[in-house]
Amino acid sequence: MKNIIFLICLTFSLTSITAQEKAPINIILMIGDGMGLNQITAGMYFNGNKTALEDFSSVGLAKTHSSNSLVTDSAASGTAMASGVKTLNGVVGISSKNKKPKSILEISKEKGYQTALIATSSIVHATPASFYAHVVSRKEYENIALQMSTSVVDYFIGGGKKHFNDREDNRNLIKEMSTYDIVSSLSRFDKSTASKIGHFTNRDEPNRILDGRLPLKDAVQSVLNKFDRDQKPFFMMVEGSQIDWGGHSNEIEYVISEFNDFDAAIQTVLDYTLKHPNTLVVVTADHETGGLTIPKGDIKKMRPSVEFSTVGHTASMVPVFAKGPAADTFSGIYDNTLIFNKMLDVLNE
Ligand code: MG
Ligand code: ZN
Numbered sequence: 001m002k003n004i005i006f007l008i009c010l011t012f013s014l015t016s017i018t019a020q021e022k023a024p025i026n027i028i029l030m031i032g033d034g035m036g037l038n039q040i041t042a043g044m045y046f047n048g049n050k051t052a053l054e055d056f057s058s059v060g061l062a063k064t065h066s067s068n069s070l071v072t073d074s075a076a077s078g079t080a081m082a083s084g085v086k087t088l089n090g091v092v093g094i095s096s097k098n099k100k101p102k103s104i105l106e107i108s109k110e111k112g113y114q115t116a117l118i119a120t121s122s123i124v125h126a127t128p129a130s131f132y133a134h135v136v137s138r139k140e141y142e143n144i145a146l147q148m149s150t151s152v153v154d155y156f157i158g159g160g161k162k163h164f165n166d167r168e169d170n171r172n173l174i175k176e177m178s179t180y181d182i183v184s185s186l187s188r189f190d191k192s193t194a195s196k197i198g199h200f201t202n203r204d205e206p207n208r209i210l211d212g213r214l215p216l217k218d219a220v221q222s223v224l225n226k227f228d229r230d231q232k233p234f235f236m237m238v239e240g241s242q243i244d245w246g247g248h249s250n251e252i253e254y255v256i257s258e259f260n261d262f263d264a265a266i267q268t269v270l271d272y273t274l275k276h277p278n279t280l281v282v283v284t285a286d287h288e289t290g291g292l293t294i295p296k297g298d299i300k301k302m303r304p305s306v307e308f309s310t311v312g313h314t315a316s317m318v319p320v321f322a323k324g325p326a327a328d329t330f331s332g333i334y335d336n337t338l339i340f341n342k343m344l345d346v347l348n349e
Helices: 002-021 037-046 074-083 104-110 141-149 186-191 216-230 243-248 252-275 337-347
Strands: 026-032 058-063 114-122 155-159 181-183 197-200 234-240 279-285 293-298 303-307 318-323 332-335
Touching (some): 026 104, 026 337, 037 318, 252 279, 279 337
Parallel strands (some): 058 332, 114 155
């Protein structure tokens, strides 16, 4: 009899341990658009020889080519990471085989996750759009906005309001988005008690951080606070969108300032994981922009001297940093589509 009671107790405690181990894992994917290794290197030296990326336990490299070009654009690489398929440059959420795969954000919602998208571009721009839209061309902003308006995104912060309320079809999607509380500031976002909240940071594309845009880390903290309130597992994608734009214009101050804004947001996420260790953080880029090199520099001042080799993107592999549960699976060299597969494995654990 004693043995039976002992066995029952043992079974109970084992079950609870197993249940604890299977607690769902939060996933935070952070994409520095155009953030190649030299953008990180230059940003790190300009920032007193340090970056939040040094705290990551696992580093890998991702191949970024699209299905029709060694040099990808943000739509094809965004789709690869969001949905695990290669596609043509310019295409969002539709594979080269004309399939419309579900994104990791959509799959996480089906598993009871809360979801969020934050970008320092418009929310309909190629990178964030890859997580909820399926369109032949990234330029179909109004169509992308329409798909956003009925998406499973719980919280979003980004620009591009005009694609929702100043449209060719005269629809006002903001009025149609009745399940959302669309707020005009981050403090209103913080105060909102709604279960779905959106904040348009700009009518068009948001300003540069150099021109006084609010820090990305503030938006990240506001959304993390909502996740804490909800007490559910979550998937969030955070994009440092304008590192790419600094690369396109070959302006190193633009690149560095946007990198630093993104780096500070990474630090905010890492601070959050201290109290929420059940969170996987993955930081990567969709591609490199500008062909940035650092042929010389000043060791005394730790100041890099940089050169750009193109106003476009390059085919360079990009680093993938991971920390938290399953971080070790992100080491090695692999296709950017596997970033999706590795996150999916975590969702299916
Ligand atoms: Mg982007
Ligand atoms: Zn670009």
